[in-house]
Amino acid sequence: MSTQRRHGHRTHATVATALAAGLLAATLAGCGSGGEKTGDANGTLVFGISADPAQMVPWTATSTQSIQVLSQIYSPLLNTDAEGVPEAGLAELPEISEDGKTYTFTLREGVTFGDGSALDSADVKYTYEKIIDPASSASSASYFANVAGIEAPDPQTVVVTLKQPDASFVAGLTGVNTAIVPSDVDAKSLEAKPVGSGPYQFKSRTPNESITLTRNADYYAGKPGAATVEFRVIPDEQSMVSSLKTGSVDVAIFDNPVTAKTATSGQTESMTVDSLSYHVLQLRATSPTLKDPNARLAIQCAISREDVIDSAALGSGKPTGPITSPEYRSDAEAQPCPEQDLDKAKDYLAKAGKPNGFTLNLMTSQGLYSTAVDEAQNIQAQLGKVGIKVNVEALDSNAYVERWLAADFDAAIAMNGGSSDPNTMYSRYFTKAGSFNKVAGYSSPELDKLFADGIATTDTAARKPIYEEISQRLVDQAAWVWLFTPEMYVVANKRVEGLEERTDASIATLWKASVS
Template sequence: MKIRKKAVAIVSLALVAAMLFSACGSGSTSSGPQVQSTGTSTEAKSKDNDLVIAMSESVLTLDPHNLTSTMSISANRTMYENLLTFDKDMKNIVPQLAKSYEVSKDGLVYTFHLQTGVKFTDGTDFNSEAVKVNIERCMDKKNNLKSFRYFTKVKEVKCPDANTVEITLKEPYSVFVNKLTNFGIISPKAIKEGVTLNSKAVGTGPFKLKEWDQADHLIVTRNENYWGEKPGVDSITFKVVPEAGSRIAMLQTGEADMIYPIPPEQIKSIDGTKDIKVESVPSNIVDYVTLNMSHKPFDNIKVRQAMNYAIDKDAFIKAVYGGYGDHATSPIASTTQYYSKQEEYAFNIQKAKDLLKEAGYPDGFKTTIWADNTSDSVKGMQFINQQLAQIGITAEVVPMEGATLNAKINEAQNAAESKIDMWFVNWSPSSGDADGAMRGLFYSKMIPPANANTAYYNNPTVDKLLDQGLSETSPEKLASIYAEAQKTIWNDAPWLFLGQRVVQYGIKNYVSNVYMMADGSINCAQATLAH
């Protein structure tokens, strides 16, 4: 079979070039004031060699095949590695556990050449059989893993030798390499022995798990047997701090070396002070509210559209983002592959009232809105409730601890069992592609607990378009397919489309090689501290 060979660092045009073009051309998404970091001290020193990151959300799982949050991804990537990964700007796919790969001309056979001399933290060798075991774990429906969807098109996996793995697909899969950037490889021994991977980690990464208290912290320590360049810090602590003021105080006192997110209203007051600098990164993160279409009155499209018209997006950007961000103009971010801008639901209270009246709710109704209990999420829910009150809708604000919220959403096995009405949340495709930005949220089979379609949205047209996108390789045709999908979803209004944020974080000047990615995850695998 004739094959085309390519270096991993330069990704095939047919697969992701459009993503790279989109990301390169997007620029900053901030419509608010630009952050100019003035922290330039070269004398700042850390009191120790232990990195502490204070973050608003809990790590939900340690299983790299079952990740749903960027904070879980951040922690996992210190302990697990993928065949491929993204560079700092998420513009190129680069090597990690694979040195290079080849794709057959028909797009069906992917051959990966693996790094050598790599071991898992349990002493097991990393090789082609380990990759095969991990893929088979995800393909087994009984395991009910989120990564199952990455491998539905896999026909077979072969291991020609210890350092080569050959994956054959049933049909072309345009974003396959993108998905592999979010597929951590677990020790095959741990898988076969039934290790509880939700709470234990056995990877090849530069760190290994020390302890995890889900509600409070996760600590990893340096893997002294790491195959690559060893990190400069002894340990990393991911500290759960939901209250924004407490995170700021920790950064100012040196109790934390980095915090995320940072309250926009605090940026000017702390940037450049006490060895602190504030960094901003254009993101692919979209904030929204899901509307459970299996519940009345959200089954009525006029109600959903009325609610969209009732939200002042400028006020949202100012109140929740502190002016740093843009309106959402599609179900996906403008920095995401194959983004297509839609006509906004412009703020119009009278139009919203008229639509509610036509839907049979002239006096509005009562409902509930869920979110995690972070300061930003509570602020967002309160803002949405205030906006909807203008058209007679009362949305009771219900904040929950992250793990509790996740459990309540996923306890429903079908739409009839779902208790959620509205969910204020955000999403970013860590795989960088349009399918990753839409499938888990809008595909009919991705309702909880399979994934995050908490709108219980079911449109056969959208399902068909998303499936077509996976097997198409022409960038022009993919642009058309995903544009139609975005337009259909936008018009159906299964969400309140709110905003696209800028990733902003506070960090000490003495910290190096720690940064935020466009998807809101933290890269700290090669962290160093001046001390």
């Protein structure tokens, strides 16, 4: 096999420039004098979350809360730096063959799972083949769509062969949804007792109340700062604020600027972080109500994104198009109705044969994030202006996720995670074989070809026009209505040390934090 060593291989090399201003790692001030670390090695860090994290197998996780917990228990093959660029993790960055089809990963030696067993290439092969298996219903299966085979020639080597070059492949190996699980543990048992190689080990769970993790003293990247991390479920925002002020919760993340400000006191402080995530009105095009693109376009033109931001998100956010990846960011104004246009919305309704409007069932969540219900109600009011009657169904977080995964809805309010690579963001939604295409409800042969073309080269300049066309096709068909990218607010007790500021308020490096 002819290979070339690419120690510095970065699929998205200029991401750092685009994000540097907003994503530089910062450390919250500690309580010790002179900048010395005074963290309690036996301390417990309490992290407040708004919903019960019900998904405990990495490849099934879709809710933010599940991802937050699992990011402490499991390790992906590769990590990302503060700018979202892939870097070494359980393995070094891969050797890539000259034809771009063979990736050779060298694993770190001495890495163990929480149960003491060694993590080796057999575990990586097992995990990835489990994700690829349709029976697993893995959310990350699309990341492996181009994989032809996975081999483990020795305990420290994994060789992945692709059917064709895939510029997004490395990016897909950096998240919780592709984290490595032990091959000798039944995957079903991981739902009750997760076993990973991350900085913390699962200890106990009280449903709808808390999950407790204990330090993994053998964590490959270093000694975790706190002996124990407790994820405490507090659905009510004001209760979360009170818990922060009294010190019973050490860290919480808000998407509401007013709440974050309320939570800031003499004992706490707040960090504002940028986001690649996006809020969206998902329109399932295979729904009988929305199968006519004119009906979807009527919805798009009847909505003022600024009004959603000002009313539901209290001004915290910016209108967005589909792609938030910094190097490929969509023009938020490049769509049929960049501003609300009620006359045009009515024209589309007439074209759809529904001049007097229609009834739309809209699903939203309670607990997954704070603005969801307000967004649904705002959109309900806006669409009412053109005769579209919206029935809002507010579900608890677990019921919402179940309905969403089953594609049992007409429309849904959602906040989705972004990525530095647009293929990682959207191929799983808008390609025919995508993991979540049933949920998205929209694909086409033209989109399938565009997505294939987009990963055929690593040349950013060549990829940009492809993703511009993908973005334009999505908004021209009103596959969804993209609303805004939010700002996130991390509020922490001042006794917390070593908490890093990362895009999307990621807590992948929470293990570095401690409490004094």
